[in-house]
Amino acid sequence: MKFLKIAPILFLGAVLITSCVSKKEYMQLQSENSKLxxxxxxxxxxxxxxxxxLNIAKSRNASLEEQIAQQKSALAALQESLDKCLAGNNQGGANIAKLVDEINVSNKYIRHLVDVKNKSDSLNMVLTTNLTRSLSADEMKDVDVKVLKGVVYISLSDNMLYKSGSYEISDKAGASLAKIAKIITDYSTYDVLIEGNTDNVPISQxxxxxNWDLSALRASSVVQALQNNYGVDPKRLTAGGRxxxxxxxxxxTDAGxxxxxxxxxxxxxxxxxxxDLIGKAPEKPQ
Structure with a gap:
């Protein structure tokens, strides 16, 4: 009988201890979740x-091409007017001289716009070439480098970057990240956005x-690795998740x-x- 009286007390104590531990774990998880x-x-x-x-940067090539097309159209119209003046010679030398000046300025501005676009394209192509040359054949299986609308995209697979089901950087990612970091450091006038992406399978961690959290955390891990391990200026880096x-x-499909x-x-x-480059356009004559 004495044992029967003691047993409920022991059971109650065990329950209380278990409950206490669970509450502690819950509070810790809640605190970590709040920080996240x-x-x-x-x-x-x-x-x-x-x-x-980035959206502004993506559109700048299209804007430049549009400006170049407009300037060429304006130049053609000026040339047509000049041809009429020369043929009829009825508007006087002053008008012809003014048209010639406007044509010269228009030509200079077109060359300026083309130079700006070519400079941006050339820098991007050199950057891309230097990066792809530095990567091994095995690394290139997990790295895709493209230039789209004047912007360089380096796409890295999660198998190469992260531990399975985690946002922690894997050991094997170090060599590839070091090479990418060198390119980023060499091109110090460029900004860098790290963007995480996932598939549509719900995360259970x-x-x-x-998946919003997972993609943002993975991007943040890459940013911190570039900063802490490879000395990239953090002021140039931004992390985001999509x-x-x-x-x-x-x-x-699994491949997709x-x-x-x-x-x-x-x-x-x-x-x-x-x-600044765009702002250095030639001035029109008074």
Missing amino acids: QDANKDLTTRYASTTQD PNIRN GEYNPVADNT KSKNRRTQIIITPKLDQFM
């Missing part, structure tokens, strides 16, 4: 700002709510999912420097 949410908010804000700059919402392949699980390093000239 704060970090995610900060990344989201920085990412939105950098994405806006403690403290990671969804979750599963920027696929490049069909998520219904593998392509979508990637981290992109997006390298683009700083916008203020680009606008």
